[in-house]
Amino acid sequence: METENKRNFSIIAHVDHGKTTLSDRLLEHTQTVDTRVLTSQHLDSMDLERERGITIKSHPVTMNYKCKSGTVVQLNLMDTPGHVDFSYEVSRSLAACEGAVLLIDAAQGVEAQTVANAALAVSQDLDIIPVINKIDLPSANLELCLKQLEDILAIPAEDAILASGKSGIGIEDILEAVVSRVSKPRWNDCEQTRVLIFDSVYDAYRGAIIYIRCFSGEIKPGDGILMMSDHTRAEVKEVGVFSPHMVKTKSLRAGDVGYLVCNIKNVSEIKIGDTITNAMKPATEMLPGYQEVRPMVFSGIYPVESSDYEKLKAGLGKLQLNDAAFSYQSESSIALGFGFRCGFLGLLHMEIIQERIRREYDVEIISTYPSVVYRVEKADRETIEVDNPINLPDPSHIERILEPTIRATIHIPNEYVGDILNLIMDKRGVCHNTETLDGSRLMLECVVPLNEILIDFNDRLKSITRGYGSMDYELGDYVEAKLVRMDIMVNGDSVDAFSCIVHTDKARARGKELCERLAEIIPSHLFKIAVQAAIGGNIIARANVSAMRKDVTAKCYGGDISRKRKLLEKQKEGKRKMKNIGNVSIPPDAFIKVLKSD
Amino acid sequence: MEKFDKMAKLRGDSLGIYLHVPFCSTTCDFCAFYQEAPRRQGIVEYLDGIDRELSLIEAPEKKVDTCFWGGGTPGLLPAGDLDRLCKAVVSKFGQPQHEWTVEMAPSSVRKDKLQALKDNGVTRISMGVQSWDDGLLESLGRLHTSKLARKALDLVQEVGFESINLDLIFAIPGQTAEQWRSDLSKTLSLGIDHISTYCLTFEEDTALYVKLSEGKVSIDTEKETAFYRVSWEETERAGFEQYEISNYAKKGHECLHNLNTWRMDEWIGVGPSAASQSELKRYSNPADLKNWLGDLKEGRRGLASEPEVLDAGILFEDCLIFGLRMNEGVNLDTLKNRFGRDLPESVKDSMEQLEGEGKLVKEGGKLRLTGEGRLVADAIGTELLGRFSD
Ligand SMILES: Nc1nc2c(ncn2[C@@H]2O[C@H](COP(=O)(O)OP(=O)(O)OP(=O)(O)O)[C@@H](O)[C@H]2O)c(=O)[nH]1
Ligand code: SF4
Ligand SMILES: [Mg+2]
Numbered sequence: 011m012e013t014e015n016k017r018n019f020s021i022i023a024h025v026d027h028g029k030t031t032l033s034d035r036l037l038e039h040t041q042t043v044d045t046r047v048l049t050s051q052h053l054d055s056m057d058l059e060r061e062r063g064i065t066i067k068s069h070p071v072t073m074n075y076k077c078k079s080g081t082v083v084q085l086n087l088m089d090t091p092g093h094v095d096f097s098y099e100v101s102r103s104l105a106a107c108e109g110a111v112l113l114i115d116a117a118q119g120v121e122a123q124t125v126a127n128a129a130l131a132v133s134q135d136l137d138i139i140p141v142i143n144k145i146d147l148p149s150a151n152l153e154l155c156l157k158q159l160e161d162i163l164a165i166p167a168e169d170a171i172l173a174s175g176k177s178g179i180g181i182e183d184i185l186e187a188v189v190s191r192v193s194k195p196r197w198n199d200c201e202q203t204r205v206l207i208f209d210s211v212y213d214a215y216r217g218a219i220i221y222i223r224c225f226s227g228e229i230k231p232g233d234g235i236l237m238m239s240d241h242t243r244a245e246v247k248e249v250g251v252f253s254p255h256m257v258k259t260k261s262l263r264a265g266d267v268g269y270l271v272c273n274i275k276n277v278s279e280i281k282i283g284d285t286i287t288n289a290m291k292p293a294t295e296m297l298p299g300y301q302e303v304r305p306m307v308f309s310g311i312y313p314v315e316s317s318d319y320e321k322l323k324a325g326l327g328k329l330q331l332n333d334a335a336f337s338y339q340s341e342s343s344i345a346l347g348f349g350f351r352c353g354f355l356g357l358l359h360m361e362i363i364q365e366r367i368r369r370e371y372d373v374e375i376i377s378t379y380p381s382v383v384y385r386v387e388k389a390d391r392e393t394i395e396v397d398n399p400i401n402l403p404d405p406s407h408i409e410r411i412l413e414p415t416i417r418a419t420i421h422i423p424n425e426y427v428g429d430i431l432n433l434i435m436d437k438r439g440v441c442h443n444t445e446t447l448d449g450s451r452l453m454l455e456c457v458v459p460l461n462e463i464l465i466d467f468n469d470r471l472k473s474i475t476r477g478y479g480s481m482d483y484e485l486g487d488y489v490e491a492k493l494v495r496m497d498i499m500v501n502g503d504s505v506d507a508f509s510c511i512v513h514t515d516k517a518r519a520r521g522k523e524l525c526e527r528l529a530e531i532i533p534s535h536l537f538k539i540a541v542q543a544a545i546g547g548n549i550i551a552r553a554n555v556s557a558m559r560k561d562v563t564a565k566c567y568g569g570d571i572s573r574k575r576k577l578l579e580k581q582k583e584g585k586r587k588m589k590n591i592g593n594v595s596i597p598p599d600a601f602i603k604v605l606k607s608d
Numbered sequence: 609m610e611k612f613d614k615m616a617k618l619r620g621d622s623l624g625i626y627l628h629v630p631f632c633s634t635t636c637d638f639c640a641f642y643q644e645a646p647r648r649q650g651i652v653e654y655l656d657g658i659d660r661e662l663s664l665i666e667a668p669e670k671k672v673d674t675c676f677w678g679g680g681t682p683g684l685l686p687a688g689d690l691d692r693l694c695k696a697v698v699s700k701f702g703q704p705q706h707e708w709t710v711e712m713a714p715s716s717v718r719k720d721k722l723q724a725l726k727d728n729g730v731t732r733i734s735m736g737v738q739s740w741d742d743g744l745l746e747s748l749g750r751l752h753t754s755k756l757a758r759k760a761l762d763l764v765q766e767v768g769f770e771s772i773n774l775d776l777i778f779a780i781p782g783q784t785a786e787q788w789r790s791d792l793s794k795t796l797s798l799g800i801d802h803i804s805t806y807c808l809t810f811e812e813d814t815a816l817y818v819k820l821s822e823g824k825v826s827i828d829t830e831k832e833t834a835f836y837r838v839s840w841e842e843t844e845r846a847g848f849e850q851y852e853i854s855n856y857a858k859k860g861h862e863c864l865h866n867l868n869t870w871r872m873d874e875w876i877g878v879g880p881s882a883a884s885q886s887e888l889k890r891y892s893n894p895a896d897l898k899n900w901l902g903d904l905k906e907g908r909r910g911l912a913s914e915p916e917v918l919d920a921g922i923l924f925e926d927c928l929i930f931g932l933r934m935n936e937g938v939n940l941d942t943l944k945n946r947f948g949r950d951l952p953e954s955v956k957d958s959m960e961q962l963e964g965e966g967k968l969v970k971e972g973g974k975l976r977l978t979g980e981g982r983l984v985a986d987a988i989g990t991e992l993l994g995r996f997s998d
Contacts, residue, residue, distance in 0.1 A: 560833040561987040
């Protein structure tokens, strides 16, 4: 197909504004997926995505659309995630596109990630097609949405298309707009082949599968290729497109999106954002890549059964191939043995990775209390980075501790401003700027310690604003804070995996909360268990796990001792799935559950 | 010779015979036992099978102390069949020296059956009354009514046995504390000498378990605990003594057969699904009439699975797990002597901890659970499991 008859675009929006549902309609209208096999939220193909109803990874798909003028156009669509933890997925998808369909939920209006994702698209010089989606909803407020479009995003209201992914309204308008408003594939005039790597997944049979966008030239099986960042050479084995499952093709050319399998053994050598060129006729300049993402939240992951260590290690290795934003490194804990310190983009990302380890690699794991990366200036002037509370030096050796902050943008309806300002203050944050978005909404710009928003900031924001508040953030500066390590003791034994770094002003409250929560999570044992929080040896909070009240069933006659023993074995089996620290069995998910305040 | 002595010591003193009669007229909602519908053809085959099985069992060198017929519903068999079964057992093992129990269901008690049993030397009748409340009986899927149960008991008492046990079930969904108290006091006032109270359990493969997983009923531990305590109060008031988690008796009327199994002595099980512990092996017969018969017809006693070989470790462990369920507890000196070893250190630590928490008392060489301890006897058992293996 002629390059000029190809269009590449992403669908971007705030979380839940209907990107994946709208994609269903596009797949249907272009007959890319047969209606008989089209499931709802079809592109959310991972089990986890389907269960949680959220998109975690960007999904590319190639469609052929016969437009009103009669020409058949190849449309390469990328459905992107909306959750803030995965915004790097959005920026990677956008780098492979010339245009973006920006959805706005007609009932919710413009929210924080709408603004953030629109800004990403603008910064990459993309053509934006605004779509007011879900107009079938009775609570849709078109007028407000159009006004917000102009006032907040500076996009002319007349550009907007009205649509509903659910009822199938406006689908053709969107497709026509993509053809007429999105620019033709750019940078195709370069004489050499240039191909952008925007993702990779690991396949047990074929090894690394590299997701690519071809900007110029051609790439086909048998080609000798060169990775431009480090001059790794390889030979192409297979190329193909997503339809949305992988379909082999003869070659990929300028304007195409698809996948590539080559003979690179060590898959970690593939860098997302790298440019591939032809080794015989190499390009001289790389395509603009993107900033490497750096994990912001760290936690330890340990196998419940120490014999699963190798299995866990292998699993983490494979997950990292699918997810460049995730990092890991071996570490050990007194309570939990040998495991790994893992880095994540946020709590949701952390939860997802942990869930995938459990499911896809069948390893029962424990994860420790998450931590951010602190900078500790020691008395001897050395500065170290601490991502595990256990490594915090003795207070006498510390000159000062700096913690990471975030710059947050919060959108809320006017009436909640008081409560939200209190919430920000409660989280040790400072609000720098308040702006009116339209008559009814405000935008707050504030700086909050990252550590504080980890726990329940977003949940509280949502509950205070009845779901109408939203937040976007980016990493800010490191600032000095009065921080100490708080240890948690279970039955007198300090469990290093529960240690955390807290602000001195909040230590007591946090300690109390943690102890009480933990006391609820640890199942009752034969004996009473004390859970205590301590700072430097001083107990600051305590709670008890009450002893088991009754656990006896009768029915033991007829001499069937084996049967009774089996029943007891079963009970014991339940305990074995837990982590036993001293004589206390702690459920593997305790370390995560303590974070949730429900 | 020395080795032989040691083995004999491990095996314990007494010998019991357990006979399983697998027939029930319907399946109760809470029952996970193996049972069969009582068709004549099946019963005849069963009786023949028992004869065959008995002929295949090597005559034990010890005298038989106790005999226990459980089910199913042994009392469902007609008088003639009962008589035949009794004679078969006695001619094989001789007359049980101390006790012979037969379980009966109120709905199938008849005078001729009772007489046949008595004439053959049965000393003890155990009857599953479960409740005196007709509404609760129905919710359990039982066939009888309280009136029928009362009539059955009258007959048993008229024929006259040395001991009579009634089974009751508590913590039935919908049951109130008052209902439970009145079930108990009524039972205790009927001139019997033994009662067994079972907390309703939800075992897999039962109709009740299905209701539980469908959320139609729920388990209420607080209620179970409270009802359990009510049993303690009421039985004590009536002059009964608790001697095991779920058993209460007037002095001298404890069920010896069960006591001997909890003390890890020996018993031989006859009939489909019957469990044996004999000559340091533990095994069960096939839990299916057809399979059980099939093997017997080929001239061997089939087994449900490989027999478990018992050693001092396992037996010691079980003596503790099951011994602590009895109010008398265990005598450590006796056990040390029997098994030639002491408690493992880790078990001693656990015992000390339990003692510290008032769940266990240690007096002289004896360990026994307190009331609080009995409430968590399963958890304690779980704790001990596998701790003795070397
Ligand atoms: N009424 C109505 N509901 C819709 C429409 N489109 C999507 N929804 C609903 O909105 C919810 C979110 O839809 P998704 O398509 O998963 O949204 P998304 O933007 O892909 O979500 P993330 O990928 O998690 O950011 C689902 O419950 C959909 O059923 C629409 O046009 N009308
Ligand atoms: S409880 Fe007894 S009578 Fe009822 S089904 Fe089970 S074995 Fe038969
Ligand atoms: Mg989605």
